[in-house]
Amino acid sequence: MKFCRVCGRACGRFPSCLGLKSYYGVRAWKVEYETRYHVLIECEKIKHIWDNAPFDFKGRASHSLILEWMVVECDKWGRDQRCSFAIALYYIWEAKNESMAKSVQEHPTTLKWVKPREPFIKLNVDVALKDNGEGSAGGVFRDHEGLCVGAFSSKIPAMRDIALMEAMGMKKDIDVVQEGGITHLIVETDAKLVVDMLHSTCTHVSKLSATYRSILEVCMQFRDCEIRWILRTCNGSADCMAKVALSFSCNMTWPNSVPI
Template sequence: MDPSDYLLQTETKDFYKKLWSLQLPSKIAFTVWRISWDFIPSFVKLRKRRVVSNDRCPRCNSEVEGSLHVFRDCPTTAEVWHLLNFAWAMKNRSHTIWEWLTWVFKRGNNDQCFSFCYALWWIWFSRNQLIHERNIIPGRALVLNIQQYVSEQKGLNGLKTKAITCRSYRVQELTPTARIHFDAAYDSNTSSSASSLVGWDMRGVLIALKTIIHRNVPSPFAAEAHACLEGVKLGISLQIHSVKLMGDSKTVIKKCQETSTDKSVIGAIIRDIQQKKSDFQDLIFQYIHRSENLDAHRIAKIAFEKGETFYLRGEELDSQNLALVGYRPRNPD
C-alpha cells in the first residue's frame, strides 16, 4: 500500500468538509468542486481532446491556459487576488490545482475561504464572458463584483469599505498579525547558546514565552539563526497564519528576507527557515534595535545562566509563572 494514500484521504476529507461547511450557493460550491478535480474545460484540456487548436490564454495570450494559469498565474487573476488581500495565496507555487486549493483552504479561515470560492467562480465566469461574448471584465471590476456578492450573501446592507477601496487601489491588511521577538545568548567557551522567544498578538497581549538551549553552536550568528528558526516553529505551533518575526541581528534578518540560496556557514539554518514559509499566509522578518528587543534579550540571558528551558502560553502566563522565569511584563511599543 502507498503510505501517502492516508495523507491524501485526510487532505481530501478536510478540504471537502470545509467546503461544504461554508454554505455557499450551489453554483459556487459545484464550480469549486469541479476546479478541485480539474474538470474545468481549459484550453489545454480542450486541445488535448482536439476541440481547439490554440491553447493560449485568451486574457493575456502569454502562456497556455491550464487550470493553475486561469485561477492563479494569469495577470488579471493575480490582480484580483492582490486587491482582495489574497497576495499570500500567490506565494504558494504548487504544481497542481489540487495542491494549491488545499493549501489555501488549510491556511485560510472560514471568511477567507468563503471569499476565495466566490472569487474562483467570478474568475471562471469572466473568462467565459470573454470567450463567448467578447465581454472584457477588468480585474478591479471583478473585485467589486466579488465583494458585492459576498456582502449580499452574508446579509450585509451594501458593500463595506473596510477591506479594500478599489478607487484608491489601496489594500489594507485583514489578517491579524502576531509578533514574535527573538534573541540569543551565546558563550564561545562552551559553544552553547540560549534562544528566547516572546510572542504578542495583534492587540499587544502576551501570548507565549519560550526558551531553548542549544549545544555545539559555532558562532553568535548561528545562535541568532537558531533563535529565528525557533521563532518560526513557535508561530507554526501556535497556528498563527500571519507572523512578524523581529530580531536585532541585521545579518540574520537580511538572509531570511532573501529568496536566493544562502551559502554561508549558517546557510542550512536559513534554508530550514525559508522552507517553513509555506506554513504561513504571511511571514515577515523585521530588524529592530536592541533597545526594542529588551524582553527577549533579558530572557535569553536568564535562560542561559540557569541552563533551563521553559514554554509558557495561555493560562500559564500568570504573574507567578512569569516571576519564576524572571520576566517583567512590558507591552511592546
C-alpha cells in the same frame, strides 16, 4: 582600528549604534528594503564613489552582501586596494549615520517597540551566550493589543558562529509558533546579518545557508509572515528572555505569559 570596526559593521558582524535604518518591515521571501549592501555599495547617490575609485571594484555587481563580496574577492586585492575599500566604507558609513541620527531625532517613536496589526502575532527573538560559548534563545509572543500571549526558550550548543546560533534560535521560536496554530506572524530580531541573509540570493552550501532555507520554508506555511530587523533598544523583552534562559537546563514554553 575605526576602519576595521566599520568593515565589521558593514558585514553585519558587529552591531551599530543606530543602524542604517531605524525600522522596516519585509516579507520573509522577498527583498523590499534598503539592505546594507544597497546603502553602502549600490545606492545611486554614492555609486560614483566606487565607479571613480582608483581601483577596480566592478565585481560588486556580482554580489548582494558585503561579506560575500569580501570573502570572494578580497584575497585578489592588493594592500592599497583593501585600504581604499575600507576608507570608502568608513566615510560612506559616517555620512549615513549622520543622516540617520537626524532622522531619529525627528522621529523618536521609531525607537519604541510597536504593536502588530490585527490579526498578527509578533514574535521578538534574541540569543544570549555564556562564557563557554553555549547559548540560549528567547522568544516573546504578543498580540495586537501588546499583551504577552506566550514565551519560549531553548538551548543552543556552542558553535563559534553567532550568526548560525541566532538563525537557529529564530528557527526554533518560529517552529513553536507554527505548532501553536498561529497563521499570521511578524518576527523581529536585532540580528542584522541574519535578516540580510534571509533576504539575499545566496545559495552557497553550508549549515548556515541550510538553516536559512529551513526558516523560509516554515515561514511559507503561514498565511502571512514577515521578518524584520529592529534596533536592540526595541528588542528588550527577547533579550531579557534569552538571558534568563541561560540558567535553564532544557527548552521551556509558557503558553499564556512570560515566566515570573
